[in-house]
Amino acid sequence: MGLHLFDTMSRQVRDVKTVEPGHVRIYTCGPTVYAFSHIGNFRTFVFEDVLRRWLDRRFDRVTHVMNLTDVDDKIICNATANGHSLDEEVKPWIDAFFNDRDILGIRPAHHYPRATEYIAQMLDIIGRLDERGLTYRADSSVYFRVGAFPKYGRLSGLHTEGLAAGASGRVDADEYDKDDVRDFALWKSVAPGEIGWDTPLGRGRPGWHIECSAMSMSLLGENIDIHCGGVDNIFPHHENEIAQSEGATGSTFVRLWCHAAHLRIGGEKMAKSLGNFSTVHDIVQSGQARPSALRYLLAAGAHYRKSLNYSDDALHMATEAVDRWVAFRDRVAEHHPAVIAPPDAKRVLERADAAFQRAMDDDLNLPEALGAVFQAVRTLNQLLDGNLVSDSVLGDIRSFIRDVDDVLGVLPLVDKERETPLDVEDARLLDERIAARASCDWAASDQLRNQLAKRGIVVDDTPQGQRWHRG
């Protein structure tokens, strides 16, 4: 069937067809590095990771670019206040972003370009726009003239009338003089001494949107296959990117636009400005959630185009789902198969695998895909209970688990969570318990189990003896 994705521009699910056969080129909007990204931001990044992983499965070659926005008003303001260069200001936040990315097991993009490294390319695009009469100067800044680009508004479905009405009360917030409220800055002039670049356009700094056009076109070409971001990037960011990119090249900038819905908390959108956000760092450090559970919730708590409510309850449900998945993996890993068994397990696997792939191909429906997986997990557990799984099928089950988790991505996180070595005291208590059980001292055995539980070590007894893992 092949991968189909919902395209924001055409508002329909479309077959993913690449410009270059077998090679998909994707650009995902990355963070503005002025603080920790919050888990709402990471909902989008995790969605993009699931997409990336499925693209890796479905295409011969994937080139994935995620930008780092390292220049904007907030960054400049902080740098000035802290007496930092732009670079010094931004460095710790870039490190923090990569750290959080790794905590959540997000597969790295192939390129992480920084806006400030593409000033020349931005100037080139502005030059091309200028040749086509799509720019004007005001206040020494350079603006894009939206009125000269008839296709403006197609992505977001917003038209002049709606914008001019300006009911958000924010339209006039801009401090610059523009001919039309829809116009946006390509290049903003700055005063001498302020952070900026000396260019033929004068001393200034880039507008918000031009960076993505420059980096996307430089690294992936003028016509790319997929461009992703959060829904709040549809307008104005992506709308403006289209205008300035297509205005410069005259050809289609992006073939398929993909947007992830918001993460909510207490029913409201999680946002820095609302102050209702949490960071990966906080959640993991405080022990509020394991990285594996957080990843599961963000990736599979709901279809990516539906908003997802973040709560302790949701986190708990995700934790339990992960544990069920891990327990199955561990059980399969340790199972001693029957030499001969009926072929039921094989059929269950094939059906589950087909359903999984079908759901993923259908607009990345991970919740549905996992429904099929857990359905199979139950049936396979039944068969394992009855020792009705043969050696060869056991191998198939293991590769099925690998294939599913190649997308879900929680098992490596769980393994990392568990690999913290036992300290001496824990090891001693575990040994004591083995001894107590050997002499059928159940009271001591239970007491030691409780003691270990308080230290975060969960002990289970199996026919193969005592097993432990971190809770």
Added chain:
RNA sequence: GGCGACGUAGCCAAGUGGUAAGGCACGGGUCUGCAAAACCCUGAUCGCGGGUUCGAUUCCCGCCGUCGCCUCCA
């Protein structure tokens, strides 16, 4: 005011024109020295009102509710 999305069991959440996956929680069992894990049993006519249809939760219209975007936003 304009544009758009959503409303499915106690909670979360898929899905389909022909009477509804999965996860979590609760209760009852099997297994276990006791637990854990696993398995079994138990629960919904899909916001409300109309319409189209042999038949709608699924299509159309209206209403109610929730949320998002309308130039800081993933």
